[in-house]
Amino acid sequence: MASVTVSKEHLRKRIAVAAGREKADIVIKDGTIIDVFNGELLQGDVAIADGVFVGIGAYEGHTVIDAAGKYISPAFIDGHVHIESSMVVPAEFARVLLPHGVTTVITDPHEIANVAGARGIEFMLAASEGLPFDVHVMLPSCVPATSFENAGAVLTQADLDPFLSHPRVLGLAEVMDYPSVMNADEGMLDKLTATMAQNKQIDGHAAGLDVQAINVYRTAQIKTDHECVTVQEAKDRLQRGMYVMLRQGTAAKDLEALLPVVTERNSRRCLFVTDDKHLDELLREGSIDHHVRMVIERGLSAITAIQMASLNAAECFRLYDKGAIAPGFAADFLLLDDLEQVAIHQVFKNGRLVADRGRVVEDMLPPQSAEVAAKAEELTGSVRIQPLTKERFAIPVRNEKAHVIGIIPNKIVTEHLVIEVPTVQGEFVPSVERDLLKMAVIERHHLTGNVGLGIVKGLGLQKGAIASTVAHDSHNLIVAGTNDDDMLFAVKTIEGMQGGLVVVEDGKVLAALALPIAGLMSNQKAEVVCQGLDELEHALRTVGAPANFQLFLTLSFLALPVIPSLKLTDQGLFDVQQFTLLSGV
Known part of the structure; x- marks a missing residue:
């Protein structure tokens, strides 16, 4: 549980205001309050003192907010998000999310870890300090995700121990190594028991697991899952006894399929998450407000939806001062012009206006400190690969059949296909007619020279190549x-940028976005990064990529060996069901 401390003087003042002996700092008048406890709407003044709600009733205040014709809603909470997937640093992430009514996120920094x-x-803790935006952290549980790949680091419990006492660290993030x-x-028991000893949370990642596996996870005190893709x-x-996180991100869009599971009887065990969502989608359609x-x-x-987006998430993570318009809760709230449309008029954090009509109040966000800038600089120069020639991309095929990764649009799960593929002199050759392309995962942390090779169906490129860190x-x-020439050119372009995304054709860069911080994040403003993403999307159309799913994010998950069914690591093709590397293709 995140601790809530208050001095005697502050508590004395709050009690006096609640009792009507003193004026409130702020009173919200004439609004319709969304009661997430009873699932009702109610009327009354809302009193705020020291950034905390202290009463509902009849109050006077030094400052009065006129909420006539508006709904007073608790602010929204994203129960599981990787900030790095937005490709901007935490301050920019906050600037994007605050106008969408999200004032609290539970983040897992396992991408950068x-x-x-x-x-x-x-870096992520330092860069999210002092923001008008609560960033709570779950510590990465599986770095690397499996032993069948090479990450930039290995985190044992000894590495995580110093972070457990941090006031914004809530527990252990998505445990994805089920075996x-x-x-x-x-090593896994060390992480689980150390987290339990601190009375902190443990998140799950139960992609494709059956009920017996869920029994195992719950026995290990793993409490949540965001990887459900079916109602069953x-x-x-x-x-x-798990909390179910309904996810709607950029690559994984599961919300509509899962919604039928939510009933009046179980909705309090359900909450919303984005997991991984690109910046352009966050800017244009929103975050948790889009879920609602x-x-x-x-x-x-609408009230159940808002309850799921606020109180349910807060209670899941034992943030007992968040998620409701009620005395004793932090004054994180929204004024809505329309309840059914979730039309956000203003956003308040601890009683202070932080976003107004879709724009952040700019002086709310402090400038980047010298410490954060120095930590960011330490994370540059992260792309270190052995010299490559296009011959390294040769894929020998026996009997003209091969294991092929089959893409399912808007899903991060894949099909494991075994099909005939085109060959010349015993080697695979890409076929745009059959939508069979070549892919490679190149180790970039330790100069191992590892190059994992595979065949993918469903990317839809008609020419050129794409690459990403x-x-x-x-x-x-x-x-x-x-083709191999464009693949090699794309790799060299990424190496020259020291991280990022690129689309190339015939030895020319059509579009590129540099991500110098760990090869994951930009140090630019959100609007600049979004423009870069737009240019990449335009370039993808130029090389014939389909528009019905986000290609770069889909590509990024083809290397994740804990999501069924077939994936590619720097060590080769990985069968997730069998949890083993395949020999060859």
């Missing part, structure tokens, strides 16, 4: 293309 280890976690839990691996999976987890609008449009009551979770350099 996989590149830079403890230094990455230190280590099931087999009671010593969600119900299995709810039956065994989606489920209201599909028939869920965003490749979950080890974030090696991943490249896919229609």
